[in-house]
Amino acid sequence: xxxxxxxxxxxxxxxxxxxxxxxxxxxxxxLVLARESYARRAEGDRLWLVNRxxxxxxxxxxxxxxxxxxxxxxxxxxxxxxxxxxxxxGS
Amino acid sequence: xxxxxxxxDDFEAFLDGGGIVEVDDDMPDAYRQAVFAFIEMHANSELMxxxxxxxxxxxxxxxxxxxxxxxxTQDEIGHAHLLYMVGADLTVKTRPGMLExxxxxxxxxxxxxxxxxxxxxxxxxxxxxxxxxxLASQQAVFKNCSYGPYRRILKRIISExxxxxxxxxxxxxxxxxxxxxxxxxxxxxxxxxxxxALQLFGPDTRPGDVLLxxxxxxxxxxxxxxxWVQKFVxxxxxxxxxxxDPGLTHDPAADTWTSGPIDWEPLKRTLAMGGPDSxxxxxxxxxxxxxxxxxxxxxxxxxxxAAGTAA
Numbered sequence: 001x002x003x004x005x006x007x008x009x010x011x012x013x014x015x016x017x018x019x020x021x022x023x024x025x026x027x028x029x030x031l032v033l034a035r036e037s038y039a040r041r042a043e044g045d046r047l048w049l050v051n052r053x054x055x056x057x058x059x060x061x062x063x064x065x066x067x068x069x070x071x072x073x074x075x076x077x078x079x080x081x082x083x084x085x086x087x088x089x090g091s
Numbered sequence: 092x093x094x095x096x097x098x099x100d101d102f103e104a105f106l107d108g109g110g111i112v113e114v115d116d117d118m119p120d121a122y123r124q125a126v127f128a129f130i131e132m133h134a135n136s137e138l139m140x141x142x143x144x145x146x147x148x149x150x151x152x153x154x155x156x157x158x159x160x161x162x163x164t165q166d167e168i169g170h171a172h173l174l175y176m177v178g179a180d181l182t183v184k185t186r187p188g189m190l191e192x193x194x195x196x197x198x199x200x201x202x203x204x205x206x207x208x209x210x211x212x213x214x215x216x217x218x219x220x221x222x223x224x225x226l227a228s229q230q231a232v233f234k235n236c237s238y239g240p241y242r243r244i245l246k247r248i249i250s251e252x253x254x255x256x257x258x259x260x261x262x263x264x265x266x267x268x269x270x271x272x273x274x275x276x277x278x279x280x281x282x283x284x285x286x287x288a289l290q291l292f293g294p295d296t297r298p299g300d301v302l303l304x305x306x307x308x309x310x311x312x313x314x315x316x317x318x319w320v321q322k323f324v325x326x327x328x329x330x331x332x333x334x335x336d337p338g339l340t341h342d343p344a345a346d347t348w349t350s351g352p353i354d355w356e357p358l359k360r361t362l363a364m365g366g367p368d369s370x371x372x373x374x375x376x377x378x379x380x381x382x383x384x385x386x387x388x389x390x391x392x393x394x395x396x397a398a399g400t401a402a
Contacts, residue, residue, distance in 0.1 A: 022176060023186065
């Protein structure tokens with residue numbers, strides 16, 4: 001038995017989303033089981049199956065450094081202040 | 092791989108702040124055991140429910156309802172399948188290990204599946220009252236459950252349980268408008284299933300219950316039970332049926348219904364596998380597992396091949 005991760009995509013606007021997992025002896029049966037377990041009522045029209053052994057993990061510790069990079073954002077405060085000053089001067 | 096917590100206090104503060112635990116987090120063992128036991132019982136109940144539903148496929152009246160029962164059987168078995176995967180990932184037991192424990196009578200499943208559905212009226216009472224009770228308790232878990240994989244899979248399960256409950260109410264509506272014989276049959280089913288359905292919620296939640304403290308559940312049993320009574324008493328009475336509870340009281344000012352004293356002995360017996368139909372149900376499920384052994388063997392021995400390629 002292999003363990004697969006199941007991803008479903010609903011329509012053109014949505015991205016693929018993780019739906020769950022399943023055990024199957026091979027890819028062909030995994031597809032059938034995925035359809036019958038996760039897409040009985042048109043929950044998606046496209047299906048991705050990934051053998052769990054092939055999933056490469058990035059854990060929270062690996063991603064954490066990027067949570068502290070304020071220079072990658074702009075909160076717009078400087079511009080808002082400038083526009084407010086212009087409005088107030090003009091009135 | 093995932094997150095770690097330095098102490099139980101640290102972990103509980105994370106949960107109290109609305110934190111969601113993922114499968115690869117280093118969760119405290121007590122939490123792992125509690126969430127696993129809860130999921131395992133849910134999975135077992137879906138499977139036992141699915142097997143009962145299957146027994147009713149040939150006996151369901153009318154093609155439309157027969158097809159709906161077929162679909163419901165597939166849903167329940169599917170729910171069990173999804174839940175066993177989520178349970179297995181907690182690595183407390185393997186997926187086959189959970190099934191073996193169930194068929195050997197070593198693990199729990201909901202009280203209502205320890206009783207026998209004898210008539211079509213019973214099936215209607217189950218799909219209406221019991222499914223509604225199960226749905227209400229699942230919704231209370233889904234709303235705020237701290238274990239991410241379970242919460243996400245519940246979303247799918249709940250949407251399908253909604254179909255079952257509406258189908259049950261539609262059947263009850265038809266029976267209520269039926270002949271005197273049909274109405275008598277359903278009243279008998281109501282007499283038999285009212286209390287087991289009500290007891291599905293369990294006794295009052297104890298102070299310090301870990302399922303509540305760790306945000307696995309988000310509502311107390313007695314609150315869910317009371318709101319179920321509040322909903323179903325007036326509904327069943329509006330169809331002209333009698334609630335088999337002599338202690339039932341109505342507060343006309345607030346228009347609220349409160350059930351009388353509850354005898355918890357039947358629930359305790361089912362939890363000890365001593366319910367009226369426990370032995371037959373478990374033996375039946377075990378026989379089904381043995382009968383389908385050849386399918387699993389064929390799958391295990393199948394030559395591996397990729398999709399879309401020649402065998």
